Each structure stands twice: as structure tokens, then as C-alpha cells.
Amino acid sequence: xxxxxxxxxxxxxxxxARRKAVAKLQELAEIDDAEAVVFPILVEALLLVESYxxxxxxxxxxxxxxxxxDRLLRELTIVEKTKEWxxxxx
Numbered sequence: 001x002x003x004x005x006x007x008x009x010x011x012x013x014x015x016x017a018r019r020k021a022v023a024k025l026q027e028l029a030e031i032d033d034a035e036a037v038v039f040p041i042l043v044e045a046l047l048l049v050e051s052y053x054x055x056x057x058x059x060x061x062x063x064x065x066x067x068x069x070d071r072l073l074r075e076l077t078i079v080e081k082t083k084e085w086x087x088x089x090x
Contacts, residue, residue: 030079037075041068 044065
């Protein structure tokens, strides 16, 4: 996956990393059934936060959160590429 926010970027300039994420999420309106893609991410994020709260152990739900975020990014990339290809045909 070409698009990403690196750990260094997120830690050194979190505001810029957030802006980058928001810019990427602008395409959510173009995804078929965006709610079905985003809702599992919210659930996993809630579980991640709750499992981490007050604990000093590995994050239990990180693989699921990673999978759902990756799915969202794949969908957004498809939307972007489709727009690029449509623009190239015009």
C-alpha cells in the first residue's frame, strides 16, 4: 500500500499526520457502503482503547484494527485510482 503515515511522522508532527489522514478520508463519500467499512474500525478502536486502559500489556485487538484500517485504505485507493483513470479518458 503506497499511502501511509509513518511512526516518525505521527510522533514528530501529529497535526500534519492528522491533516494527511483527514485528506485521505475525504473520499469516504465515494465508497459504496462506507458505513460498513468504517464501523468495524470504530468498534476495534474502542476495544483497543478499552483493552489498553490502565494495563501494561500487549494490545489485544491491534491485528483486527490493522486489518480494518488496511481495508479502508484499499477502498479509498480504488476510489482515487478510478477518478484518475476517468480523468485520463476525458
